[in-house]
Amino acid sequence: MSLPPNLPEHVLLEPVVPTLRHLLSAPYSRLAVLTDTNTALHCYPLLREALPADHLHICVPAGEEHKILETCITIWQAMTQAGLDRKALMLNLGGGVITDMGGFCAATYKRGIRFINLPTTLLAQVDASIGGKLGIDFEGYKNHIGLFDDAEAVVIDPHFLKTLPERERRSGYAEVVKHALIADREQWEALQQQPWQELGWRSIIEHSIGIKAMIVARDPLERGLRKILNFGHTLGHALESYRLEQTPEKRLLHGEAIAAGMICESWLSWKKAGLPEAERNTIARYLSSVWPEPMVLEEEIPAVLDRLPQDKKNEGQQVLYSLLQQAGEASYNCAASQDEARQALEWYIKKGWQ
């Protein structure tokens, strides 16, 4: 696939304060700013000079475990108590949890008000804030309740990443690697040339958004091609959901689960989709060098497999995967059996690529 020369018009890779001032010069009735406790501390102060004095600040607890209906209720209550009408505008200032949940609350409040995403994590900048997928987790299942609706604008300022903990930045890097693996072989080669911490973020972010935006533009509602963005996510989501129910120390960040998912699904890609063995091993070796800690234990395999049938990507009884034919090229709707999924997890645990 070739890359588009420009970002989509509504995605602005610009310094946040002047860009926001400009965006807020268009009319709206009242502004609500949604943060979590961390972005209230680290990011909200950076915006204040661009915000009108009468804005409503809604702050929710940080973390994936709060991306649930109960938190939405507190958001809708704050909006209702402040008397926000249908011309109100919402700013979602935070990571993927805030852009997914804030967008969901905005898109459903009074049948939908406008919202702008100000993503503050690498993961949200390259992935979650782009493409219109909004939602929350439900009864332990990831993104189980939600809808598609586009942010009016997405302002991406890499400056926000300065306060982001390294573990979170590395989590976002998983989606950067995924974008390269599914659609851009040259970028995949380039990423391997230097330690991930030393990559130039502005250009990495721009490139990575370009890949996602191009795929989304071709298939906005995920009827087909967009499914390739789910590479690593079938087993990755199963693992993330399972761990979300365990003790807080066992929880995985989204990108960590996806990194493990991409290793397992590289094995499935080799088994089912023609990924050459040498490439399979290179991918696994690279991902396991960035994420050396084991994300799945042998005894967790049955619980992770049990999570697969609830995945949204299923049709009928088959579990469907998005797999690589080679690095830089992916296909979707590839069925694999539970036994093959188990073998993939075992290959990951035993580091079969070594």
Ligand SMILES: NC(=O)c1ccc[n+]([C@@H]2O[C@H](COP(=O)([O-])OP(=O)(O)OC[C@H]3O[C@@H](n4cnc5c(N)ncnc54)[C@H](O)[C@@H]3O)[C@@H](O)[C@H]2O)c1
């Ligand atoms: N909609 C989509 O297309 C899409 C795509 C990928 C992921 N997602 C979703 O995104 C979520 C994960 O996103 P995430 O990794 O950004 O998680 P997150 O929103 O929980 O943010 C990670 C942590 O970093 C903190 N934080 C955010 N910005 C900060 C900053 N600048 N400085 C310091 N701390 C900061 C947050 O408070 C949180 O503790 C998952 O729920 C996933 O399902 C959605």
Ligand SMILES: [Zn+2]
């Ligand atoms: Zn993801």
